[in-house]
Amino acid sequence: MTESRSIIEREKKTISKALNLRFHPISVESAFGTRIKDTNGTSYLDLTAGWAVANIGYSREEVAKVLYDQYKKLSFTTQLSAPSETMTLLAEELIGISPGAFEKKVWFGHSGSDANEFISKFVPVASGRSKMISFFGSYHGQTMGASSLSGHAAQAMFEGRGNVVKVPYPNEFRPFSGIKENIKEQSMCFLQEVFATVCPPEDTAGIIIEAIQSDGGMVLPPEGFLKSLREICDQYGIYLIFDEVKVGLGRTGKWFAFEHENIIADAIVIGKSLGAGVPISAVVGRSEIMDAVVAGHMFTASGNPISTAAAIENIRIIKEEKLIENANERGKQFITGLEELKEKYDFIGDVRGKGLAIGVEIVKSDGRPDASATAAICYRAYELGLLLYTVGIHSNVLEITPPLIIKDEEVEEALNLLNIAFKDIERGDFDYSKLEEYAGWG
Ligand SMILES: Cc1ncc(COP(=O)(O)O)c(C=O)c1O
Structure with missing residues (x-):
């Protein structure tokens, strides 16, 4: 050793x-x-x-066996041009666990960053509006679009895309205003102010949020905040995207953390645990977002048979155990x-x-x-x-x-x-x- x-x-x-x-x-x-x-x-x-x-x-022995068997049968095919069934099976699984009775599709990538990059590119195109709103303290990844959406102190040295406006995440323990009362209302007021000034709703394509802001400090929003956000997005026709890369897939006691508020997402970003250690990420969302650009976010190894087979086995274990x-x-x-x-x-x-x-x-x-x-x-x-x-x-x-x-x-x-x-x-x-x-x- x-x-x-x-x-x-x-x-x-x-x-x-x-x-x-x-x-x-x-x-x-x-x-x-x-x-x-x-x-x-x-x-x-x-x-x-x-x-x-x-x-x-x-x-896990079960995943090791799936990886071995899959590699022996089909080590690689690219979803870009010649798909395999494992990709489709995993997409069906992810659509099955995602709430909302509307037509959904899946995109596959390798990391939370490239999945949030998808959001930064596709949501503005799908909506025909240019701006995005995200939250101070959020962490969405390291590529240019994903880090532009982020508001974490550790990313301050990189200049991002200029279409993102940041608003305070409602933090009951350490509120942005220093005032501990009505945290939910304070954040909603700030958002309304942003709509009234620098980011009119008719120019706003989407709001991206972590249902629990994890790298920002494991901050839970006050009860009802995500529901209010959903309502305001519905009012103005703005897409609401949940970044569930860290807390999704069962960690919070539901498949997705935003489900604790009984709401739906227009798109869900998934990564980290999806492949049980094998790199894979995904976005599950409304078909109109997912199909906004044909050949618009392509990576050769996206949805490869090894990663998708591992993810299918991972989801099976989460359910069975x-x-x-x-x-x-x-x-x-x-x-x-x-x-x-x-x-x-x-x-x-x-x-x-x-x-x-x-x-x-x-x-x-x-x-x-x-x-x-x-x-x-x-x-x-x-x-x-x-x-x-x-x-x-x-x-x-x-x-x-x-x-x-x-x-x-x-x-x-x-x-x-x-x-x-x-x-x-x-x-x-x-x-x-x-x-x-x-x-x-x-
Ligand atoms: C909520 C969230 N989104 C995105 C990412 C980026 O994921 P990755 O490191 O796989 O690119 C992370 C990583 O910590 C994360 O916590």
Whole structure:
């Protein structure tokens, strides 16, 4: 076994830092179920699912078999010119789980970014209107259209397309106005002001939103906000698009997070967990959006037989093992335990979440975000055998997004380890110089 530090040193010499978002000095040897083993042989309980990808757990035998059989039968065909049945089967599955009794179609890609790029290109063309609205703090991806739609602090250095207007995401814990009352109404008022000034509804093609703003800090909008957004979109004939790349496919206790408000989406963006680790993304939406441009968003390997076969097996496992129900139950258990910890530690400002999409906001004694304590807790948890990452436009939210197969005794194990990490940080029993290269987004 090669030591983790030596692999990381070799990586530093050979691979661009453009991909680095590091929280601890780990390099991975193998992973099964909810456990990751590093290249030193140490095992960790994983609360990241690799940024919400390994929802059915790591290295599943069933998926391995499907991949092997598919590759032996048909290693590749391009949907651009010669489709195969697996592509159609997966499209039928995705249409089947997407709410709304209207004609839908599917587009396939490789990442959340290229799927949101589709939205940035196709929604304006389909509607014949030029502008898009998105939210401060949102993360939609790295390609030009997707990063233009994003409002995350980590993307501020890239100039995006000028057709996107940003409005505040309603954050009850840290409201944009500083005023904690009527958060939903405040955000809706801001949106109306935007319509009345810089972005008239008749020029607005679509609004894109995360039903839970994940990388922005696991922020849940107040109840009823998404419904109000749906109503205003219906009033003005504006498409409403939900980016479910991170929290979709069962993580919140429903197939899609926006379903908690009993509303429909004109298009749903799906990625991350769809292929159980094999790259694939999708957009499911109204046919008029999906067919707006023939040959308008083409990638040679989109919808390839390997990725689509993996995704079909992934969805089968989610259904058969009732992972959506488990996400709901284990999520409640986690949040109850975290709320108990909040009573013990003053630096826990807020605990929030739905299902297994959970955030813990870490604050200073005056309530301001504490990014450095957050990074320290994350690092200390790693030293104790527990992996988690941090998110948020202030880098002060611990993100808990474990595989949806997590068991109740593993949730207890995680809560116990978090308690120790919190205690050590509270006591000042941590050497902050360890964080030099491991401050995540910051
Ligand atoms: C909500 C959301 N949309 C899009 C993306 C981009 O996905 P990818 O990294 O696969 O391009 C992410 C990634 O974190 C995400 O969380």
